[in-house]
Amino acid sequence: MNYFWDLFLGGITRGSIYALIALGYTMVYGILELINFAHGEIYMIGAFTALIVASVLTMHGLTGVAVLILATIVAVFYAAAYGFSVEKIAYKPLRQAPRLSPLISAIGMSIFLQNYVLLAQTSDFLPFPNLLQDVLLPEAISGWIAPSEFIIIFTAAVLMIGLTLILKFTKMGKAMRAVAQDREMAMLLGINVNRIISRTFIIGSALAAIGGVLIASHVGRINFYIGFGAGIKAFTAAVLGGIGSIPGAMLGGLVLGLTESFATGYISSDYENVFAFALLILILIFKPEGILGRSSQQKV
Amino acid sequence: MDNVLEVKNLTMNFGGIKALDRVSLEIKKNQIVALIGPNGAGKTTLFNCLTGIYTPNAGDIMVQPPQGKARRINGMKINHITELGLARTFQNIRLFGGMTVLENVMIGRHCRTRAGIAGAIFRPNSTRTEENDIVDQSYSILEYIGLTMYVNDLARNLPYGAQRRLEIARALACDPQILLLDEPAAGMNPQETGELEQLIVRLWRERHLSVLLIEHDMKLVMNLAQNIFVLDYGEEIARGTPQEITQNPAVIKAYLGVETNAEIN
Amino acid sequence: MKLAEEFKKSFFVALWFMLLTFPIMVVQVNTIENVVIWRWHNIILSGLGSFLLSFCWQLFLRRKGHSTPAAQASASRLQHLMAEPRLYRPALIILALFALIFPFVFSHYQVNIMTTALIYVMLGLGLNIEVGLAGLLDLGYVAFYAVGAYSYALLNYHFGLGFWTALPVGALLAAFSGILVGFPVLRLRGDYLAIVTLAFAEIIRLVLENWNAFSFGPSGISNIPRPGFFGMALTPEQSAIYMYFLLIVLCLLTIFVIRRLQYSRIGRAWVALREDELACQAMGIDKTKAKLTAFALGATWAGMAGVLFAAKTTFINPASFTFLESAMILAIVVLGGMGSIPGVIIAALALILLPEYLRVFSDYRMILFGAALIMMMIFRPQGILADMRKKYEFHKMKDSRIN
Structure with a gap:
């Protein structure tokens, strides 16, 4: 029972992070029909920025949750700025290009950002300072869950509820959904589509950065390559839930996290990534519209 | 069966919406038939069912090939239907933009030729002759349609009217017995439309093709069609000769308030 | 202003x-x-x-915004030069002579590098069938390369199979795996296909890395024999020269085959598939067949390249078959010009040789690849040497074709 509970909790924790990153994929896909291959790298840059801020501060004797929050804020700002710039450089000039062009450009951007961090920083794993030592959970739950797991699940839940509310009720959220439905019509109705696309990238990147910081402080170390694996897995989560669907991305993240956790726990940990990739292939082949997505009929 | 194409009670649903509701239609050999109706009436959906892009939910589509028995083509693969002698054009032009005009037509010959990988690599005499035939036949189709001046140009660089005609040329290269034209005159000026009309008449008279035509240009429809089917909201509301259609109250009602009403009289 | x-x-x-x-x-x-x-x-x-x-x-x-069709035409002046027989014939002869004397003039080390570059020429040309001609963005091409390399290594280890038997076997196995991957992805749209092929390749790599009993895991397989030369024992230097010429011959064969395919009925069907999948089917092309042949033939070349790679390095492990390798081969095709054979050859040689000879490049190699992919898509999507469609010449009179 205890082992099961650990795996379950591990799965939900992982899944929450996947969901946070998957939201970026799904929102961008909803609007541009583009797999933003560089999204995993944004997550990595978010984690790296937070690590740099947190390390500099800890070396100056500061520590605690406040440092983590500050690092997160800086990371969110930088990830959003990178996301914004990536869109302007690599995707915006290719709005009218054939479908595969922006995808190839995205792959290029992903390789570029990975190697940018590799060259400017290091290829080694860097330790993320432990800033959650003095966090104490109430006794009722402290036996069940570790502080960092609790924080990840809680934060992810709050962010996802917040995003849902923004998309549902704010003017910007409505505009986003309108652009996702029909870009040209939205443009005719006076929505500034380019601005909406930029904001989509900013929001998606910010969420990915938060995911990056949370996982970095949970796992305790990062390197330049973490974006690749996380990116593919988050994309899997997005497809699993139904790409383009916000609740789908959340559900997909959790399902993937749990699958991975139980598969590695009960079958074999050597093949951790194989499970995720196999799941991705199976979904794309047998149910490409995902759990919550609607199937789209090709326009002729 | 002296009909080359018979559609019986064809029904197509998208989610809860009935895009086609028990539609029936016949085309006789060497007959020009027009399919008209307001926008969203289900005309292109019917085309997509006929050419295998959609699989209809109910009903039958029967094709009578030149030789052999009539075949039911519901759910058949798109390319098999083309092989049975149905070739189409698209409402929103779908040429192979990065290929030359000649190559576009040569693609149409694909389903009438056989050369495979080994043939391509070793190029035996049979493949050589076949390849030469493809080029010759494609070129003569271009001559027939009047596009030889563009023969080596990329399809995407052609003027609009020429692109529309190239779509017809490409479809002709498939050796169809029924040609399905989806709004071939859309966006054309009166002169181009006139040329198109002459072309369709020639195809009918000289090549003995059957033609199914979706068109909004009523003058063109009335001049060409021997039989007209009218769709509205996925249902057939009228059928008959051009004279009968112009006087049909249901048709006038369906078009009333729409500007094309003026054109129909 | x-x-x-x-x-x-x-x-x-x-x-x-x-x-x-x-x-x-x-x-x-x-x-x-x-x-x-x-x-x-x-x-x-x-x-x-x-x-x-x-x-x-x-x-x-x-x-780019200002360029008119006329300007674009003049931009391909290079191509017109290349199409001029008086120019390209002597150039080809010089090139052939250079290729012939190269291993005897330059050092063992340089011959080895050139051999590696030629392996990438093969890989680039093979991927070009899938991506350049048929428009199937395969991000897992390296998987077929791995199939080829591991077939030689394992067949040799277990059954003592020689290079010359392994070459066609590896090619066949790769072609077969191409069809295996191709089948499930048939229905998928371009970008999904890219991701699924990537996932397939990662699974294959992870299995090779973890299934020790089968593939000897991360430590790989060593002592793979170099190709034999009529049973003679060759020194490493001689063997390197032999490999070099072997690759020259195989590259020429590849170019010959792909050129023939490109302007055949099958090749045209691939390009039509790339241009518009639906219209291509409506013109009577069997999409399934066209996609599977593209996958199988593309994979065949990766398989052969894999066998050659294993024979050249005499040691393989899963680290040689990562996603970055796929990305690099893709970069070769994209930079060279999708569908263009000379473009792909030039790009392969440039991308492999430049980092070797200009040390500055080697550190910045991957970051430059990344940047190049973006820039090419934005400023020159047709690649350095765009694919030129074949021109057919006709006299005014019908049926008197020259070409």
Whole structure:
């Protein structure tokens, strides 16, 4: 029972992070029909920025949750700025290009950002300072869950509820959904589509950065390559839930996290990534519209 | 069966919406038939069912090939239907933009030729002759349609009217017995439309093709069609000769308030 | 006036990038010695670099926007030069002579590098069938390369199979795996296909890495024999020269086959598939068949390249078959020009040889690949040498074709 509970909790924790990153994929896909291959790298840059801020501060004797929050804020700002710039450089000039062009450009951007961090920083794993030592959970739950797991699940839940509310009720959220439905019509109705696309990238990147910081402080170390694996897995989560669907991305993240956790726990940990990739292939082949997505009929 | 194409009670649903509701239609050999109706009436959906892009939910589509028995083509693969002698054009032009005009037509010959990988690599005499035939036949189709001046140009660089005609040329290269034209005159000026009309008449008279035509240009429809089917909201509301259609109250009602009403009289 | 505006814009871009690159490029934390290193000079580099880049960017973008069909035609002057027999024939002869004497003039080391580059020429040309001709963006091409390499290594280890038997077997096995991958992805749209092929390749690599009983895991397989030469024992130098000529011959064979395929009924069907999948089917082309043949033939070349790679290095392990390898082969095809054989050859040689000979490049190799992929898509999507469609010549009279 205890082992099961650990795996379950591990799965939900992982899944929450996947969901946070998957939201970026799904929102961008909803609007541009583009797999933003560089999204995993944004997550990595978010984690790296937070690590740099947190390390500099800890070396100056500061520590605690406040440092983590500050690092997160800086990371969110930088990830959003990178996301914004990536869109302007690599995707915006290719709005009218054939479908595969922006995808190839995205792959290029992903390789570029990975190697940018590799060259400017290091290829080694860097330790993320432990800033959650003095966090104490109430006794009722402290036996069940570790502080960092609790924080990840809680934060992810709050962010996802917040995003849902923004998309549902704010003017910007409505505009986003309108652009996702029909870009040209939205443009005719006076929505500034380019601005909406930029904001989509900013929001998606910010969420990915938060995911990056949370996982970095949970796992305790990062390197330049973490974006690749996380990116593919988050994309899997997005497809699993139904790409383009916000609740789908959340559900997909959790399902993937749990699958991975139980598969590695009960079958074999050597093949951790194989499970995720196999799941991705199976979904794309047998149910490409995902759990919550609607199937789209090709326009002729 | 002296009909080359018979559609019986064809029904197509998208989610809860009935895009086609028990539609029936016949085309006789060497007959020009027009399919008209307001926008969203289900005309292109019917085309997509006929050419295998959609699989209809109910009903039958029967094709009578030149030789052999009539075949039911519901759910058949798109390319098999083309092989049975149905070739189409698209409402929103779908040429192979990065290929030359000649190559576009040569693609149409694909389903009438056989050369495979080994043939391509070793190029035996049979493949050589076949390849030469493809080029010759494609070129003569271009001559027939009047596009030889563009023969080596990329399809995407052609003027609009020429692109529309190239779509017809490409479809002709498939050796169809029924040609399905989806709004071939859309966006054309009166002169181009006139040329198109002459072309369709020639195809009918000289090549003995059957033609199914979706068109909004009523003058063109009335001049060409021997039989007209009218769709509205996925249902057939009228059928008959051009004279009968112009006087049909249901048709006038369906078009009333729409500007094309003026054109129909 | 315009210049001043662009100057201003570039200035702000530079400021933005200085801000953007600040944490990653300036701050470096050394967690072992607990010190922070501030590399302030980097921010100046970043500012200057982005200023210049932004300036060129706007210049190119403006040029691209202004270019008319006439300008585009003159832009392909290089191609017209290349199509001129008086020029390209002597050039080809010189090239052939150079290729012939190369291994006897240059060192063992350089012959080895050239051999590697030629393996990439094969890989590029093979992927070109899938991506360039048929428009199937395969991000897992390296999987077929791995199938070829491991078939030789394992068949040799277990059954003592020689190179010449392994070459067709590896090619066949790769073709077969191409069909295996191709089948399930048939229905998928372009971008999904890309991701699924990537996932397939990663699964294959992970299995090779973890299934020790089968593939000897991360430590790989060593002592793979070099190809035999009529049973004679060759010194490593001789063997390298032999490999080099072997690859020259195989590359020529590849070029011959792919050229023939490109202008055949099958090749045209691939290009039609790339241009418009639905219209292609409506013209009577069997999409399934076209996609599967493209996958199978593309994979065949990767398989052969894999066998050659294993024979050349005599040691393989899963680390040679990562996603970055796929990305590099893709970069070769994209840079060279999708569908263009000479373009792909030039790109393969350039991308492999430049980092070897210009040491500066080798550190920055991957970052430059990444940047190149983006730039090519934006400024020159047709690649350095665009694919030229075949022109057919006709006399005014019907049926008297010259070509």
